[in-house]
Amino acid sequence: MWRWITRPVPNLWRLEPLLPLRQVPALKGLTWPLMAAVVGRWLARQRWGDVILWIYLPEAARVIDLIPHRLLVYHCVDDWRTFPQFATRRAEIAALEDGLTRRADLVITTAPALYEARRSLNAHTILQPNVGDYAHFTRADDLVPPPDLAGLPQPRLGFWGALDDYKFDRELVLALADACPNASIVLIGPAGVAIREQPALALNRPNIHCLGQRPYEQLPAYAAGLDVCLIPYRQTEHTRGVFPIKFFEMLATGKPVVATALPSLAPFGDTVPLTRTTGEFVAAVQAVLADPAAGRTQRLALAAQHTWEQRVDELLTYVAAALQTHPAREPLRRARDCLTGKAHPGDE
Structure with missing residues (x-):
């Protein structure tokens, strides 16, 4: 189910699922659930423990309930509803993004306008502008x-x-x-x-x-x-x-x-x-x-004064604080175990 899995550096994996359904308009709606299933099973096999689900695209909000995770981060880097390719789907993209914003445990924005828009929906919103190498x-x-x-x-x-x-x-x-x-x-x-x-x-x-x-x-x-x-x-x-x-x-x-x-x-x-x-x-x-x-x-x-090293340190501080207030939850442990085939009492 994978086009490829690469490791650009020792502790970074890049996964690209093979999703032929994207080319079939009538079946395109199955793309996100299929991707979630494939990624979820791969994550379960790694046995890394709690997962942070870090999302950039509003459309990826469709996987929130399909991939077990301890923390949900929405990294908002653009006003997605204003992209030309979404001109005919603006209301749909807006609804997905607003729902994602409300559910996120932490929302990171890169511009003041994005911060104001997301902050109105989630108090756990921060402004962290882009930086350079x-x-x-x-x-x-x-x-x-x-x-x-x-x-x-x-x-x-x-x-x-x-x-x-x-x-x-x-x-x-x-x-x-x-x-x-x-x-x-x-x-x-x-x-x-x-x-x-x-x-x-x-x-x-x-x-x-x-x-x-x-x-x-x-x-x-x-x-x-x-x-x-x-x-x-x-x-x-x-x-x-x-x-x-x-x-x-x-x-x-x-x-x-x-x-x-x-x-x-x-x-x-x-x-x-x-x-x-x-x-x-x-x-x-x-x-x-x-x-x-x-x-x-x-x-x-x-x-x-604006480097990626500094920015990553700041972001990790916010993520660590969010993890302290979001302990692992039983439904997530059960979902993870289901992916690995581990049974729970009463599941029969």
């Missing part, structure tokens, strides 16, 4: 830019991430290319649907260079060849709940960063220019190009 990206100073970047004229203004139209502001980037004709606009990441179907919309400026997706391991080297890092996001209902992971990644390179004024980034406006209009964005880029070294120390210091 400081050690990984601070290496940019010591790396040589890859040839496909090094050959482009400077200054180079760059973005890495998905080029999805519901989030990435294509019109803003086109305007920046027009305002800075001598600069190279470098976009690293997979193209969204709109750009794939109409590539001319993204590539009709000679100084815009879409390099495509690059491995995460190579991003610091690409950052080494940039003069300014960009976060050109739209300001929409969806991005109100977005905290870009790339924000602290970019700061860790020491490069100047210019970003759209997302609500989640408001606390960092003293370190990074946060812009609300196209004119402000262009002006901010031109200003940091005039003195790219200005503010470097502050950028690095801010990035060093």
Whole structure:
């Protein structure tokens, strides 16, 4: 029942069940129960004791009652109901997410808007914004830019991430290319649907260079060849709940960063220019190009205060506290034993 089970590191297992029913619309509803059964049996065989069920997707709420667990954590990293793919299922996704929120023993949110929405449904909600891999990206100073970047004229203004139209502001980037004709606009990441179907919309400026997706391991080297890092996001209902992971990644390179004024980034406006209009964005880029070294120390210091090592320590503290108030419950022990075939008195 497994496509594969891998162990990227000794104490981490990655499970991908083989679920052919996903390809059959009439049977798609069986996918989650089947996944829960397969994962539940695998967990039971490991005999690890109490399980923490850590959920990211609202649709995964369907497995809550099917996988024995001691603690339920909902890690809310997006406003799922605002995704384009859920446009016709918005009420369904909202109901699943609200139910998941109410039942969770701990709700972790990554943006203030998400915190306010989830907190209204569950008092055990915390705000823990995304952070960056400081050690990984601070290496940019010591790396040589890859040839496909090094050959482009400077200054180079760059973005890495998905080029999805519901989030990435294509019109803003086109305007920046027009305002800075001598600069190279470098976009690293997979193209969204709109750009794939109409590539001319993204590539009709000679100084815009879409390099495509690059491995995460190579991003610091690409950052080494940039003069300014960009976060050109739209300001929409969806991005109100977005905290870009790339924000602290970019700061860790020491490069100047210019970003759209997302609500989640408001606390960092003293370190990074946060812009609300196209004119402000262009002006901010031109200003940091005039003195790219200005503010470097502050950028690095801010990035060093927001690392995954620190964030994991904080999250584990919250999880440990939640475990103290949620002892193992008899129904969960019975469910676990049922999966392993262990009988209980009175079960016959």
